[in-house]
Amino acid sequence: MSMLSVRGLTRRFGGLTAVDNVSFDVYEGTIHAIIGPNGAGKSTAFNLLTGFDTPDAGEVRFEGTRVTGLRPHRVTRLGIARTFQNTQLFDSMSVLENVLVGTHWHTKTGFLRAALHLPGVRAEERDSRELARHHLRLVSLEHLADVPARDLPHGQRRLLEIARALATRPRLLLLDEPAAGLNSAETGQLAGTLYRIRDMGVTIVIVEHDMGLVMDVSDEVMVLNEGAKIAEGPPRLIQKDPAVIEAYLGGDGGA
Amino acid sequence: MGRRHPTRSRVMAHAGLVAGIVLLALPLVLGDLYLVRIFTLVGINLVMVTGLSLLFGYAGQISLGHAAFFGLGAYTSGFLTRLGWPWVAGLLAGVLVAAAGGLLLALPSLRLKGHYLAMATLGFGEIALFFFTEAESLTGGSDGLREIPAAAIGGFSFDTPTLKYALVWATAALVLLLAANVVRLRPGRALRAIHGSELGAQACGIDTVRIKTQVFVISAGLAGLAGVLYAHYIGFVSPSTFTLNLSLILVAMVALGGMGSLSGAVAGTVLLTLLPYADAIIPGLSRDTVAFLQDWESDIHGLVLILVMLFMPGGIAGLGRQLAVRLRRTSRTAEGGAS
Ligand SMILES: Nc1ncnc2c1ncn2[C@@H]1O[C@H](COP(=O)(O)OP(=O)(O)O)[C@@H](O)[C@H]1O
Numbered sequence: 020m021s022m023l024s025v026r027g028l029t030r031r032f033g034g035l036t037a038v039d040n041v042s043f044d045v046y047e048g049t050i051h052a053i054i055g056p057n058g059a060g061k062s063t064a065f066n067l068l069t070g071f072d073t074p075d076a077g078e079v080r081f082e083g084t085r086v087t088g089l090r091p092h093r094v095t096r097l098g099i100a101r102t103f104q105n106t107q108l109f110d111s112m113s114v115l116e117n118v119l120v121g122t123h124w125h126t127k128t129g130f131l132r133a134a135l136h137l138p139g140v141r142a143e144e145r146d147s148r149e150l151a152r153h154h155l156r157l158v159s160l161e162h163l164a165d166v167p168a169r170d171l172p173h174g175q176r177r178l179l180e181i182a183r184a185l186a187t188r189p190r191l192l193l194l195d196e197p198a199a200g201l202n203s204a205e206t207g208q209l210a211g212t213l214y215r216i217r218d219m220g221v222t223i224v225i226v227e228h229d230m231g232l233v234m235d236v237s238d239e240v241m242v243l244n245e246g247a248k249i250a251e252g253p254p255r256l257i258q259k260d261p262a263v264i265e266a267y268l269g270g271d272g273g274a
Numbered sequence: 275m276g277r278r279h280p281t282r283s284r285v286m287a288h289a290g291l292v293a294g295i296v297l298l299a300l301p302l303v304l305g306d307l308y309l310v311r312i313f314t315l316v317g318i319n320l321v322m323v324t325g326l327s328l329l330f331g332y333a334g335q336i337s338l339g340h341a342a343f344f345g346l347g348a349y350t351s352g353f354l355t356r357l358g359w360p361w362v363a364g365l366l367a368g369v370l371v372a373a374a375g376g377l378l379l380a381l382p383s384l385r386l387k388g389h390y391l392a393m394a395t396l397g398f399g400e401i402a403l404f405f406f407t408e409a410e411s412l413t414g415g416s417d418g419l420r421e422i423p424a425a426a427i428g429g430f431s432f433d434t435p436t437l438k439y440a441l442v443w444a445t446a447a448l449v450l451l452l453a454a455n456v457v458r459l460r461p462g463r464a465l466r467a468i469h470g471s472e473l474g475a476q477a478c479g480i481d482t483v484r485i486k487t488q489v490f491v492i493s494a495g496l497a498g499l500a501g502v503l504y505a506h507y508i509g510f511v512s513p514s515t516f517t518l519n520l521s522l523i524l525v526a527m528v529a530l531g532g533m534g535s536l537s538g539a540v541a542g543t544v545l546l547t548l549l550p551y552a553d554a555i556i557p558g559l560s561r562d563t564v565a566f567l568q569d570w571e572s573d574i575h576g577l578v579l580i581l582v583m584l585f586m587p588g589g590i591a592g593l594g595r596q597l598a599v600r601l602r603r604t605s606r607t608a609e610g611g612a613s
Pocket residue numbers: 032035037055056057058059060061062063064
């Protein structure tokens with residue numbers, strides 16, 4: 020059985036069908052890529068999978084549980100984490116604090132316990148910090164733990180968002196263009212990071228324009244064009260698919 | 275380097291604490307009752323601004339209606355203690371009524387953003403003011419409630435200016451201590467996260483509506499607590515205290531201090547509360563200057579708010595941080611030069 024099952028997913032904005040009757044499955048332990056020209060509906064699809072947007076039709080199930088209709092924090096608590104195409108970091112907070120927020124839902128110190136510094140608060144805080152540092156190490160940002168997030172260059176902001184997402188303890192991780200703004204050396208490192216995350220037991224869905232990276236890391240590729248799925252399969256076959264070549268060469272989108 | 279950081283900030287915190295205690299003892303040592311009175315007001319405002327700092331300074335949710343919660347606390351406790359309720363019961367009731375008012379307002383309006391939240395809270399403040407003025411059987415109408423008894427615990431009455439001063443500042447210190455714990459731990463990070471990016475916070479599994487509601491209720495409750503302290507300190511409450519003007523001053527105190535900084539909020543509160551009483555602090559200030567400050571008080575607050583937003587968005591806390599960075603840099607260069 021698939022880990023994530025998407026059936027007939029549809030989202031319209033006025034006259035535009037941004038996601039058009041899309042169905043696909045993601046299997047546990049794989050890296051699954053979604054590609055397609057700009058405006059193909061990839062980010063909209065991510066929003067529909069994570070509760071940030073509601074589909075007009077269709078259904079998303081994660082490990083058998085219905086995801087559609089849940090609010091975003093509920094989806095996260097089910098075990099689906101995500102990053103954003105436009106990074107959504109907490110700029111005034113330090114790099115470490117950003118990742119600490121990722122531990123929020125599976126820790127329990129509330130206003131009263133914190134105010135009174137009840138027993139257990141200190142231990143939980145120490146454990147959270149240790150966990151957060153562990154995730155920072157995974158994306159090679161530990162040396163910047165105390166730097167304000169706003170001072171990070173673009174590429175490292177994307178890595179920080181990945182670390183923060185991992186701190187929510189996901190079983191499925193959705194990454195929206197993680198290589199955007201990275202130079203080729205950094206993109207190479209990112210591939211290594213993705214493998215390490217997968218080997219930790221986290222399944223990955225990645226939206227990416229960098230074809231080198233996509234062909235390199237993914238087990239399965241789905242191609243969207245103007246909201247509709249036009250192809251899917253292993254990367255070797257997708258590269259030769261006439262419909263895909265047509266979409267990329269004929270369309271006005273850049274990849 | 276990672277080790278030196280907390281030690282340094284701990285030294286700073288201790289220095290701040292000592293400075294605070296010395297400052298607080300000063301009016302008592304000098305035996306200057308005028309100073310004692312003014313500083314009691316500072317303490318009351320601190321309780322209120324601490325709550326607003328959590329809501330506005332940390333979570334980024336504006337309230338232009340905090341005077342209403344201050345009033346709810348003051349009237350509730352004033353009314354009940356005049357009926358013979360013990361002060362502690364009046365205090366609890368005052369805080370609860372204010373917090374309930376906060377919940378009532380938070381439930382529908384926290385889904386609103388920016389200007390809409392500002393309008394909703396402003397409207398709530400105006401409705402409360404209307405209620406304070408018109409519900410004469412409860413509030414005494416525009417004449418207000420007179421002869422509110424002084425705070426008392428058991429048989430002990432806080433009925434001298436010095437005792438009132440001590441009670442207010444003990445409360446303010448406690449509230450600040452609890453809030454300082456909150457902001458540096460998990461709930462404080464959630465508040466700042468919501469301010470930084472609501473989408474990011476939701477993606478971290480934070481129920482943003484729930485946390486915003488909680489902090490709104492806490493903030494309203496603290497304003498209610500300040501209202502209780504105020505009612506039993508002055509002994510008299512009337513609607514003219516709980517106006518939009520007060521709500522705006524509170525926002526100005528948080529903004530002047532710096533968003534997301536409790537110590538900044540304290541500084542902003544002390545400065546803006548003392549402003550109209552500058553003559554008591556700065557000896558030799560001319561009568562005309564004082565009269566000018568008092569006449570133009572609310573305009574000065576408005577101006578401060580605009581200037582802070584335009585020229586020092588980090589507020590006093592931001593200036594402090596910049597200064598600290600610069601000092602560290604200079605000392606590092608000096609060390610480098612010496613070795
Ligand atoms: N909130 C929205 N309102 C209206 N149109 C939208 C909205 N979000 C996305 N769109 C449109 O939907 C289409 C798909 O966008 P998007 O999912 O961001 O594409 P991609 O991520 O593949 O580049 C685009 O034409 C875009 O303009």
